[in-house]
Amino acid sequence: MSTSRSEPAPPVAALYFDGLSARAHAVTLTLDGATLHLNGADVSRSDALERVRLSEPMGQAARLISYADGAHAEVRDHAALARLLQDSGHRDHAFVRWAFDPRMVFAMFAGLLLAGWFAWQVGLPWAARMAAPRVPDEVVSAMSTQALGWLDNRVLTASTLSVQRRQTLRSAFDALAAGEGSAPRHSLQFRHGGRMRANAFALPDGTIIVTDELVDLAGDDDEVLAVLMHELGHVRARHGVRMLLQGSATALFMAWYLGDVSSLLATAPTALIQSGYSRSMESEADDFAARALVAQGRSPELLVSMLEKLARAHGESGDDGEGYLDWLSSHPDTGERIARLRAREFAVH
Amino acid sequence: MNNPFESSHVPQPEGNPFASAGALPQTEVLVFSGRGAEYFGIWIVNLVLTVLTLGIYSAWAKVRRMQYFYRHTTLAGAAFDYHGDPRAILKGRIIGFILLLAYNASFQFSLIAGLVVVTLLAIVMPALLMRSFRFRARNTSWRGLRFGFGGDSRGAYGVFLMWPALTLFSLYLLGPMWHQRLKRYQFDNARYGATAFSINAPVSAFYRVYGVAVAVFLLGGLAIGAFVWSLARGNPSAWIAGPFLFLALMLFIQPYLSARLQNLVWNSMRLGPHRFVSRVSARRLYAIMLTNLIGVVCTLGLFQPFAAIRLARYRLESVTMVCDGSLDDFVAGQSQDVAAIGEETADLFDVDIAL
Secondary structure, eight states: OHHHHSSSSEEEEEEEEOOBBBOEEEEEEEEEEEEEEEEESSOOEEEGGGGGHHHHTTTSSEEEEEEETEEEEEEOOOHHHHHHHHHTOOOOHHHHHTTTTTHHHHHHHHHHHHHHHHIIIIIEEEEEHHGGGOOOOOHHHHHHHHHHHHHHHOOOEESSOOHHHHHHHHHHHHHHHTTSSOOOSEEEEEOOOGOOOSOEOOOOOOOEEEEHHHHSSSSHHHHHHHHHHHHHHHHHTTTHHHHHHHHHHHHHHHHHHHHHOTHHHHHHHEEEEEEEOHHHHHHHHHHHHHHHHHTTTHHHEEEEEHHHHHHHHHHTTTTTOOSSSOOOGGSSSHHHHHHHHHHHHHHHO | OTTTSSSOOOSOOGGGGGGGGTTEEEEEEOOOOOOOHHHHHHHHHHHHHHHHHTTTTTTHHHHHHHHHHHHTTTTTEEEEEEEHHHHHHHHHHHHHHHHHHHHHHHHHHHHHHHHHHHHHHHHHHHHHHHHHHHHHHHHHEEEEEEEEOOOOHHHHHEEEEEHHHHHHTTTTTHHHHHHHHHHHHHTTTTEETEEEEEOOOHHHHHEEEEEEEEHHHHHHHHHHHHHHHHHHHHHHHGHHHHHHHHHHHHHHHHHHHHHHHHHHHHTTEETTTEEEEOOOOOHHHHHHHHHHHHHHHHHTTTTHHHHHHHHHHHHTTTTEESSSSSSOBBBBBOOOOOOOOOHHHHTTTOOOOOO
C-alpha cells in the first residue's frame, strides 16, 4: 500500500466506447485508492472500482472494463494494467488462473483421465448392478431374442442331436435347476456351433444355448450339466443384463464422443454379443455351479474336467474364440478357474 | 500520452482516422489472435468442470468459450465481445435436453406418440430457432454496440418449416433455394446498433455452388465405384476400400461447400454503406480440415482445441470489411432482453446456424 502511494502506477492507455455510438475515444486509466479515473480529450469519468467489471485475462485478447451504464474500455497493455491493479486487491477467479497455469492444466487433464478410468472400472459396474433388477423383462427378452437371431443368421445352425438326447439333457437340467430352490426363469436351447464350436452361453432373459460340439466333447451328460449350471449361475445373478447395461452405457458414451447418437440403438444387441463377462462374474457363476453340484451329491470335478476339455479343444486349433459371450474368452484363465474350483471343493468336503 | 487519435493533428474532422481516406474506400481486416495452447487450458478446465457438475457447468463453459473466440477477434482495433448469461443458457439447455429426450423416447413408446412429438417439435422449433438468432445477435457486441436480429415468426415458419418441407417434397431440388431464403432471413433482419445488414445473394449463385458439389459427388462416386469394382474382380477384399474412398470424397466436398458458401454470403452482404470481402480458398480449407481431422483422431480428441483455433483463424482472417465512411458513425439501436432457450435447443438438435 505504501509503495503505491509513494510511486503511483503509470496511467494505462485504453480505448473507451460509450455504448451509444461506435466512436472510439482514446483515454488513460488511473487508480486512486478504490476509484478508477478515466480521462480523454472529450470524455472523463470516475467510478468506484467495485462498480466496474473487469473481464478475465485471455492471453493477447483485450481486457474489457465494463461500466454499469453499458459503456466499456478496452485495454491491450496487459503489463501496465497488472501494475495498476497490483495494489487494488483485485483477484481473478480461481478457474481463470487455472486455465492459464500449465501445472493446473496438467492436473486437470490427469484428473480427467483418472475420473474416466474410475467411472469405467468402478462406477459403471456398480450402476449396472443397481439398475439390473429394474430393467423391464420385455426389454431383456427383446434384446435376447434379437441377439439370438443375429447369431442364428450368421453363426449357428439347427442342432443335429437326436430329439431323445436333447429331451434327456433338458429334463436332467430342469431337475438339477429345480433342486437349487429359487431357480430363475430359464430355457435350454441346442444349436450346431459352427465357428463357435464347443460352447455354451446364457442370454440375459435366461435362454441357455449349448452347442452340439460341446455335448459331443463331454464324456457324459453330467459334464454337460456342470457347464449348464455355470450358465444358470450367470442367469441367476443377472450378469447378462448387467453386461448389456454396461455395454450400452459405453456405446452411448462413444456415440456421444464420436458424435453419432443415431447408431446407438443398432449397436445395443451387438454390444451384448461382443461383451465378455468380468472376472468376478465368472467366479460367481463357477461358485454357483460348484455349490449346486455338491448339493446334488456330484463333484465340482465335472466342471473342472469340462474346462480342461474346452481349453484343449479351443487351444488345439489355435483359435481363442471370437468372443461371442464365450466361456473361454473371459478374463480369468482356465488354469486359475480350475485351481479355484479345486480349492473350493476341498473346503466343502 | 501515446494517443493514436490525437497524435496526427492534421486537418482531420473530429480526429477520425477513417475519414482521411476521402473517396478511397478503406479496408479493415478481421484479426484473430487466439492461440491453441492457450485455448487448450480453457477447454480442459471447461471439460473437467462440466463432467464434475454432470453437465451443469456447460452453460458457463460455453460463455467462456464464446468470449475467448470473440475477444480474440479484432476489427479496426476493437474487439468483439459475447454477453450471453450462463443462467439463461442453462435454462435453454434443460429445455433442449427434455425435447431431445422426448424425441428419442417417443418412438420407442409408439409410432403415434412419435408422430405427436415430431408435430409438436415442428411447431415449436421455428420459434426457438428465431429466438436463437436473436439471442446470439443481441449478445454480440463490437465497439460497445450490440448486434440485433428483428426476424419475425412468420419468416421463421417459412424458412424452418415450409422450405424444409418443400425441399423434401422436391427431392432436394429446392435445397439451394431454401439455403438462400435462410441466409436472407438471417441477414436481412440483422443489424449492428441501429444500422441494418442486408444480403443480395441470388438463388442462382447457391445453385451454382451446390451444383458443383453434387457433380463432384456423382462423378467421384462413379469413379470410386468403377475403380473398386475393377480391383475387386481379382481380389474380393478390395471392396473394403470402397467406404474409405467414399469418406475421402465426402471430406473433399465439405470444405468446398463451406468455403464457397462463406464467400458467397459475405461477399453479397452489406452493413449500411459498408460491404465485406471473403476470400476463403477451398483448397486451403481442405488442407486445414484434413490435418485437423488427422490430429483429432490421432490424439483421441485432445487436438480439438487446436483444431478449432486453426479453423477459426483461417475463416475469420479471410474476411475484410470495405468501409465507405467512418466506422465511428454507428449508433445504438433499441435494446431488449432475449432468452437463451432457442439457441441452446438449436445447439442440442445440432442445427447449423453458423455464418
